[in-house]
């Protein structure tokens with residue numbers, strides 16, 4: 604793994620996401636989403652054999668990180684749950700305290716802007732989490 608916790612490779616027309624099995628569950632979740640981001644955002648290109656994490660540009664790394672955090676801790680859901688601190692975000696979203704810290708910083712800005720649910724896709728995400736949000740506020744957190 605060359606020191607990384609994950610990698611995505613294209614091999615014989617199959618896509619594989621490799622994850623360090625020693626990594627923590629929160630790290631594995633983040634890594635899988637980061638690598639999936641590379642795939643869905645088209646970073647693997649048409650390379651027929653393999654393209655490893657190390658071939659990605661810094662801008663692609665940032666995009667994959669944004670994809671991962673948007674998937675694991677959607678801003679509109681955090682807003683719906685009224686989550687602000689890294690500790691709250693880490694606990695509810697099952698992400699590392701470090702990733703949650705970055706998300707909390709971003710959320711501070713988004714809370715100030717207060718433009719949640721202005722995009723149709725964001726409303727769609729929110730609708731998919733509406734029952735989860737309702738249960739959270741009702742004190743029946745299910746899987747927490």
Ligand SMILES: [Zn+2]
Pocket residue numbers: 637638641656659663664667
């Ligand atoms: Zn990457």
